Amino acid sequence: MSRATDDKMPAGTTAGTPQVLLTHHLKQLKLPTVLREYEKLARECARDGVDHTRYLLRLIELELIDRERRTVERRIRAARFPAVKSLDTFDFTAIPSLNKMLVLELARCEYILRRENIIALGNSGTGKTHVALALGLAACQKGFTVAFTTAAALVNQLMEARDEKRLLKMQRDLAAVKLLIVDELGYVPLSPTGAELLFETFSQRYERGSTIVTSNLPFEDWTQVLGSERLTGALLDRLTHHVSILTMNGDSYRLKQSAHRRRAAGAEQNQATPAHATD
Numbered sequence: 038m039s040r041a042t043d044d045k046m047p048a049g050t051t052a053g054t055p056q057v058l059l060t061h062h063l064k065q066l067k068l069p070t071v072l073r074e075y076e077k078l079a080r081e082c083a084r085d086g087v088d089h090t091r092y093l094l095r096l097i098e099l100e101l102i103d104r105e106r107r108t109v110e111r112r113i114r115a116a117r118f119p120a121v122k123s124l125d126t127f128d129f130t131a132i133p134s135l136n137k138m139l140v141l142e143l144a145r146c147e148y149i150l151r152r153e154n155i156i157a158l159g160n161s162g163t164g165k166t167h168v169a170l171a172l173g174l175a176a177c178q179k180g181f182t183v184a185f186t187t188a189a190a191l192v193n194q195l196m197e198a199r200d201e202k203r204l205l206k207m208q209r210d211l212a213a214v215k216l217l218i219v220d221e222l223g224y225v226p227l228s229p230t231g232a233e234l235l236f237e238t239f240s241q242r243y244e245r246g247s248t249i250v251t252s253n254l255p256f257e258d259w260t261q262v263l264g265s266e267r268l269t270g271a272l273l274d275r276l277t278h279h280v281s282i283l284t285m286n287g288d289s290y291r292l293k294q295s296a297h298r299r300r301a302a303g304a305e306q307n308q309a310t311p312a313h314a315t316d
Contacts (some may be wrong), residue, residue, distance in 0.1 A: 070100040112177040121170070132159075144171070154276055155250070158252055158284060160253055166220050166251060211242070212245060213246075216246070221253075222262065227263060232268055
């Protein structure tokens with residue numbers, strides 16, 4: 038029997054060798070890790086004297102672990118992060134104003150269960166996006182759906198959706214996400230229509246889902262972006278009702294990293310340059 042025929046065998050067939058049938062059935066049941074590992078694990082368990090029940094338990098555990106890993110990877114891809122960052126690579130000492138214990142507590146993602154929000158405020162380059170991405174990654178790992186966007190990109194997408202008569206669907210999709218991350222609110226002033234659409238998005242998520250917003254502007258200056266004191270007040274009323282605020286003012290985190298890299302590169306170059314080359 039050919040391999041092509043094996044792949045098309047109907048469920049329950051008894052034709053073929055046991056190994057061919059097992060391969061076919063595991064593919065049908067979508068158990069790729071069991072298919073990949075069962076022979077190797079069987080040899081190890083036979084060598085160690087492990088009984089068949091524990092062998093089967095180990096095999097199924099491998100499948101479950103791998104399935105969860107693939108599920109997390111799908112959530113991360115669906116979130117559309119511009120980069121995958123974790124708190125392990127964030128230098129908390131560079132931003133003394135940031136409450137490290139609060140950030141680590143937020144990484145447990147219990148605020149998502151409570152449908153609370155996070156707002157990170159601080160001047161440019163202080164790591165607000167890094168922290169937001171890290172919290173988004175933690176949420177993916179905890180089983181929550183996440184969507185990442187900048188404020189300007191989100192407004193553009195909402196306006197395009199409105200023009201193409203699919204705004205309601207986009208709004209439903211955004212409202213269904215457990216964690217929405219809106220980065221860089223304040224860098225680009227919004228049109229009156231754009232500001233209204235952004236307000237609607239936040240309003241529809243109010244007490245239904247969690248939102249992380251990062252901004253380089255203090256709250257009193259958000260009117261410069263939204264263009265209306267009324268709209269700004271209504272937006273802040275919803276965002277800050279249940280909120281953790283991360284204060285991230287200080288010297289530019291990115292500039293410090295860039296300067297450190299330049300110093301390190303210069304030191305390496307000096308070490309590599311022979312002494313007579315500078316005579």
